[in-house]
Amino acid sequence: MDSLVTLLGRFHPLVVHLPIGILFLLAIVEVFTWFPRFPRIPDRVRTLILIVAAISAIAASAFGWLLARGGEYDAAILDRHRYLGIAATVLALGMLVFQRLRWQRTYTVLWVSALAVLSLAGHYGGSLTHGSDYLAFHFGNGAPTADLTKVTVFEGAVHPILEQRCFACHGASKSNGELRYDSWEALEKGGKNGPSFKAGNSAGSLMIQRAHLPLEAKEHMPPKGKPQLTENELSLLEWWIDSGASRDLKLANADMPTYITEMLVGKFPGLRPPVPERAASLSSAIELEKKLGVMIRPLAVDSPWFSANARQAGGSFGDAQLESLAPVALALTSLDLGETDVTDEGLKALAAMKNLRRLSLDRTRITDAGLQNLSGLKYLEYLNVHSTAVTDAGLVALKPLKQLRSLYVWQTKVTPAAVEGLSSQLVDHRRIRRLEDKIADLENEIRNQQFNANFGIRTGAAAKPSEKPHAGETVSATTASPPLQP
């Protein structure tokens, strides 16, 4: 029975275009009849057209109702579509009735409103199947550029996920398990099994635990058969809970790891720093090369990003010269100050170089105090401070640098224990584990693509070389790329 309902429901997108087409064509013809030279439509023809339109509209509404029972749609848009669709059907019936009664004025009002209602219903229908940003997508940046200082992480990132994946059963229309996610208070309160999340502890949060259960488990959420949380969505929820599950934290102030930024940047382009203009950086770079005698070059032919290398300038490059790099500060992703004369004081200029990924300060006079200036360089991946006076105390300033992956502390007073402490802050082991799972899945998939023919152990004189157990007994034909080797 259920499958029949589903099948009929799927006829909705097909049938729905019949009344739309008929009513629009009728409207066009009606407009033309206002011109004296255009023949009038015989009443019986019009009646026939309206009967077909009304029947198909009723059928479309009925199929639509069945399709909606599947419930895999955005509830708010679905409601609008549903009632507008029914309204259009009622209007079509009205047109039939008043046309028969020859209430010409009323008939005209009705078909004009039917067109309006159909257009709107059609728009929401499209939003349901293609997503609500389908139309707007090609205008501007998809979503209006939101003010990141006003939108909270909860509104901008978390709520949309809950709305899409959870509201159908935990919202206004249904509240299974006495759980509702459609208001902050209700979300915070939780359901009959207790609160859904524990701020700062995603692993101990019920909603995350449920999502991680195997799909077959009865407690798995969203239930089997409903659209599931994507891996990105789950990561985002986990990150939000772990970072305190704040209701008020604004997107602009959130300290996101880059993989979270990458997930949100489509919706909030402002999260990624603006790309500096290449031409402007290039002309500044030429000026500075001439003035300072250091190389400032684009990373690649078309790249807006630059690297600067002051090492060759050596002792003649000091704090003043570093400060004069200000015009290209935002364009620099790589800066080599090794063996130069910069000091702690001069490193203040680095705070403006927010896009730096690589920084070398080896064999300079810098100390722990200088490293304080690096704490805003959130993209920094590589830091070289070998042969400097840096100590364990200086590493504390590096804790906010979530992207830091390589640290060179040869010939410094930094101890392995301090580095261990720092790395435990920077490395996201859970994410590593998840990626490893993904690799395992892919390896499995590759294995499933391979073909093996086993000839057993070959006998006879020709087999001499294959006395060794692994020599030439199996033939493998690989249709995919070879398996990843560890």
Add this chain to the structure above:
Amino acid sequence: MFCDHVNFNLSRRDFFGRFAMGVGGLALMNLLHRGARGNPQGDAGAGYGAPRAPHFAPKDKRVIYLFMAGGPSQHDLFDYKPLLNKLNGQDLPESVRGRQRLTGMSANQARLPLAGAQFKFSQYGECRAWVSELMPYTARMVDDLCFIRSMHTEHINHDPAITFFQTGNQLPGRPAMGAWLSYGLGSANENLPAFVVLISKDRIDQPLYARLWGNGFLPSVHQGVQFRSGGDPVLFLRNPDGVSAVGRRKMLDRLAELNAGQFENLGDPEITSRVAQYEMAYRMQTSVPSVMDLSREPASTYELYGEEARQGGTFAANCLLARRLAERDVRFIQLYHPGWDQHGSLPKMIRRQCADVDRGCYALITDLKQRGLLEDTLVVWGGEFGRTAYSQGKLTATDYGRDHHPRCFTVWLAGAGIKPGYTLGATDDFGYNITENPVGVHDLQATMLHLLGLDHEKLTFKHQGRYFRLTDVEGNVVRSILS
């Protein structure tokens, strides 16, 4: 000859405007001129000082190529074949050799007896790579290395094979890989050549001609410069006795004026090239002694590289110099260590040979690593071909020789963009043929260029009416070794 390069993007007036600023201006003009048209893709930032930039963001900024001239025996170093020990002394089966052509040196042998390595192999590191007892230091760093066991080449004799490796063609006359890089990327240090060559002393068995680091048809500023170990590191760089630095400067200024006049008449870019080289040589008069001066290296350096590194011209000393050149952003540092051509007395000779290079390689990688340089340096180790599984000459209980073998051999790479602790490719149980993932010389070259941000198909130079590439019409980037 370079008629397609006479179209300058700078006007003559512009040129003399710069020239009026001094001789430095002339050198700058040269860079600008090269930059304006020398950019690998044609334009992009015309007018910029030297916009020779990579095609895409590179993983590595420089290369250190440890070339083992003569062809090291993979059977005795990295490609462990226990079957050869088992069948030691038996004939190489005809089916394994196929119809392969042999060199004149072993083609006349009555039989081709298989020769098992006389050295103990073990597995090392997390990657469990096989390394023989000859390379104890290399064995310690296998988790940083990527072995390609399936290298193959087209050439069976030294000179064509080595020329092929260095220039992409077996015939002399093409630019060397370092010259291509200098042409494609420009120099990262205006005081040193972009391409420096260091050769180990006392081990010459096969000649290494200077054309191996020549510029071929590229402008001559791109040629490699050999730094010698004894006497003057660079020949004819020192001012002759009785010529003062001031006098030399004046002479160069006057010469540059004359050259500028000549350039105005002829417009031959080789003239500006020449002036740039004079200026480079002038700067090298101070930069070369400073890079070659090891007196300020601390004792810890020699604990790492070994006392041998104190003697100029040893492989260890050249590795140390390579590190110092890398620190100064020289793009292509080419080391040659000859002496691997062991047709006879291999067990004895290879032991000496490995003792020469093993610790130096380890020290170099370790040193680059601790200085943070291995994150933008590519190191390549390997020869021009491998050696045969069978013995050339008489096989005895303690002695054998091996002939040239182009069908398979082992090289290793390390550095940014390379999968560490990884082995690509495999050979059959005789170590005679490749069984999976063959890598040709052009493939290796394409991969090296790729790591430096260059598309080997786009890095071209027009000469005698056609566009030339380092990889000619071949080469695929070996993506499976990239990280």
